[in-house]
Amino acid sequence: MSDKPKAIKGAASTSDEFDYSAGLAVIPADKIADPGLEPHHVRMTDKSKKHEKAAARQVALLFFVSIIGSAAALVIYFLFPLSTTEFGPVRENTFWLGLAIALGTLALGIGAVHWAKTLMPAAEQAEARHQTRGSEETRARAVEIIKLADQESGFSRRKLIRRSLYTALAFFPLPGILVFGDLGPNPGSTLRHTKWAKGVRLVHDPYGAPIKASDVTEGSVFHVVPENIDPEDHDYLEQKAKAAVLLVGVNPEDLTIAPDRKGWDYDGIVAYSKICTHVGCPVALFEQDTHHLLCPCHQSTFDLNKGCEVIFGPASRPLPQLPITVDAEGYLIAQSDFHEPVGPSFWDRSIN
Amino acid sequence: MATAVNTRKKGGVLAGTANYLDERVGVAGILKEFGRKIFPDHWSFMLGEVALYSFLILLLSGTFLTFFFQPAMTEVIYNGVYGPLKGARMSIAYASTLDISFEVRGGLLFRQVHHWAALLFVAAAGLHMLRVFFTGAFRKPREINWVVGFALFVLGMAAGFTGYSLPDDLLSGNGLRIIDGMIKGVPVIGVWISSLLFGGEFPGHNIVARLYSLHIMIVPALILVFLAIHLFMVVIHKHTHYSGPGRRDDNVVGYPLMPVYVAKAGGFFFIVFGVIMLIAATFTINPVWNYGGYDPSPVSAGTQPDWYIGWLDGALRLAPTHIETVDAWGNTWSWNILLPLIVGVLFLVVVAAYPFVEAWITGDKREHHVLDRPRNTPTRTAVGAAGVTFYAVLWAGAATDLIATNFHMSLNQVLTSAQISLFVLPVVAFYVTKRLCLSLQRKDREIVLHGRESGRIVRLPHGEYVEVHEPVDAYTQYKLVDYKDYKPTLARPNAAGKITAGARVRASLSKFYFEDRIAPVTQGELDAAHHDHHEAVEAAPVAEVKAVTAKKAPAAKKPAAKAAPAAKKPAAKAAPAAKKPAAKKAPKKD
């Protein structure tokens, strides 16, 4: 009993432990008898003073090595200084500092374990274990306490108090939930629009140079953003996250153009949203020969020749196409925004 | 300590301190209760400790990192020391991560310690869970502690994920983008949740700071609370021990907390710390400087989450093409996101609920403190193996691209094979494991009944060669026979005379679990076997002569088949379980 913390167990009894049902267990009639604990294992350090002394020396040596390691770490800290103005010996700093600390901790730990294994008693001991449930007496007392509490408070008796308490407790967390309402704004229609609009030039990501149709040779790929977003804008990344486009030049004869998308390309130059319709990774791997676009995150594959329809992987919808044309100076411009929301699907995506 | 308490005048500073503490916090009582508590010693019991110590190291290294990290997404122009990013536009969070790495002595070391410890924390917790599962340590009274441990594993994943996203580099940003895409796919509320989480549109300027408070406050606090409950319950229940001589359900065999366990466990903390430190000093982890600050346009090949989220990422990859639907009201159901989510949640629910299911099937209400050897519960072990395989396929699914490039295979074929494997391999794993367990159990029976193969070949006077079998000692023998045996039940009518659906399910599950069972050797069987051996087990060669001569001569040369004929001998009739009959088929009806 001495091992049972009273605070946890209450007054558990050592005798008469509760007899539980064994369920489907087969209780063997003539089980082979338990021979009891095996005899204690005798170590060299138990038998010989010489070994015991050697082990003690080893433990002390390990602790001494640990001191050396930790002390070395102190020195190394100053040996490889890093500065805020010049690239310093980061690799050396990391390596030597880590090595020294590791030596300090490993030797310390190994020493302690070695001590326990060789010099502390090796004899296994048995200690009684009791069932987790309280004794009948304890349980009876627990029930009594609950009944008493109920009686004294009238919890069961006073329905009105009890029910109003439940209701109050149910209402209490609601303001706590509501205050999180300002974590973010009403999404509104933000997912449906991008910065692309009629006449907006397609420019290089990230440096913003406009692109002439004649620059987009067959087999080349341009990573493009609209000219009307600026890194200085507060919402630059949010806009870029929706508006990133892949501009590809292919042989116009290779393209199969759906009737409702006639005129969206410009002489074999097509622009598609780079944001995967699966979960939104940039689909940027273009294979020049096969005209396949691959998403590196989940391997959705889109066929650029056929309106970027999905030919493999978990995506379901084609990448949205950006209708493009050229302006008077020969620079590529958008005809309009995308005709559908870009990126991953969402609940009311198809409802306008 | 007791002396210190009673005799104030004696002793030095230590005794004085002890007395001071006892008079104020009752330290003597605490020591009396816990000081000599017995802990069983087995390597597999240390796995949870690896997780615990990794967590402590995470707290230590993480605190250091918080002193330097700034979780702000305001854009700055980097003018730190790393050449290839000088002048680049990036968030303060990313810039401060670079500063920790390159301008703080030991900064990169502790970043790497923190990240390696995180990977190790979840891995060790996972391995610890597997140990608990395969040894049946989740049985009564530990079912609730299994659930607490499960919660810790999930919290570990949450802690890891929130930390992974903090540096705001290209890799973690794309990880967040995937999360955003998944959230948006949730029916009805997805877009709202995304807006609330990111404070507007992705990526916004809030997410890093929000994840930071979760990462350094809420999640670790929850982990600490659950850890406390977890360990508290270990104290209440006392640790389980493996079956063996003298190990029973009503005792615990091992070493006392003070001094042996304190020295071993305390020393082990430093060893875990040292190993992590050694790895952090020598192996790069998450070289954020390669990825650049987050920008929604680029992406790197090999964009993957840390390993513990990998199985969910794999589930996303394995979803079939074109399964998104739009219903009659125009609402979009992103099954390519929902299906993996459902599969993942179901898997977790099955894991969490397993102890209760097994307890319901066996109906065994007794407390179990002696662990099962995995072979002695063939169906549970096989179910576990199937679960591990299922998880492993999902996990491998997250590495399809790397598998394809490193083994020169087609990415598409790798993915398709993974889709098929997800259904086929767990079934294969189940059957192979179950057969393996049953074979090992038969082997154990044979060792108990006929001793171990000694490898010593003896030539008998009439020219026959036999292998000598050496009997095992009583301690080893007991270890091989001390396990719980269950038999299937039939669906029985309840008090109202009705056979409920629940009873039917339970009956068929019990059949599934215990139909193929191998009972432990009983004393009767042992006596019968020894009788065969002329009750002179020590004279093994002679006994073997007896056993083998009854057999057809040619087979005798194969040592592997040595004991089979015992069952055919008339004497063995008394003990029908000498070999084959051991695999009792459950009675069909009774």
Place this chain on the structure above:
Amino acid sequence: MSLFRRNVNGARRHPMAAVAVIALGLIVSGGGYAAATAAVHPASNSTAADTQLVAEGKKLFLGNCASCHGKNAAGEVDANGKQVFPTLIGVGAASVDFQVGTGRMPAQASGPQMMKKTVQFTDHQIAALAAYVQSLDPTGPTVPDAKWLDGKGDTTRGGELFRINCAMCHNAAGAGGALTEGKFAPGLNGVKERHIYEAMITGPQNMPVFSDKNLSPDDKRDIISYLKYLEKNPSSGGYELANLGPVVEGLFAWIIALGLLVLITMWLAAKSN
């Protein structure tokens, strides 16, 4: 060899250690690029020596390449009009130098993509082949000028351009990555500056073309400088684990870290002798 070496020395006029390392690398790896540059550039000027080089290239072409690419280098078209073997007219010296100089050509067996192999020709022969193909259509891209390959560009810009234009296939650290159906983007570590540049302007196999209008020669120089910076500066954190990211890190944590600790627990719980 003395001819090549003189050219290399001529190009090696910068005292900076980094450049010295590149130049040294070039000498060690055969000094080929300078030879090719020297040999091909004047080809358009049609001096006698170059005519001879073109003739030599033609001979090599007929002996080693014409079986697939055709005697007139126009490739081969099957009955359906599908190009089975590509035409080499207009691909330029840069393409030849890349394909032959990295050992991808002559191709050994058909597969998802042509693999890098041991280079089959000497630098002089490669230069001759390049000169011949260039002579078929002088508008094709030529072998880049050494000034774009000096590795002294702006690494910040290079890193940014690399991440936007290249990292999705080649990985942010240039470790390579998977494409569809068994194709892959090769790792870039150890690839010569010249070959990186040529790959960008010619778009070998499934790689898109990055013309000078898309990425200017300066941009390309920056990208090459960035890649060379990564190559020459080992990770500050220690051994890189092939730069393959979290998957390899996870495997390492399970197998090495946890494996080591499990071994230690076994020692810890084993009975001492």
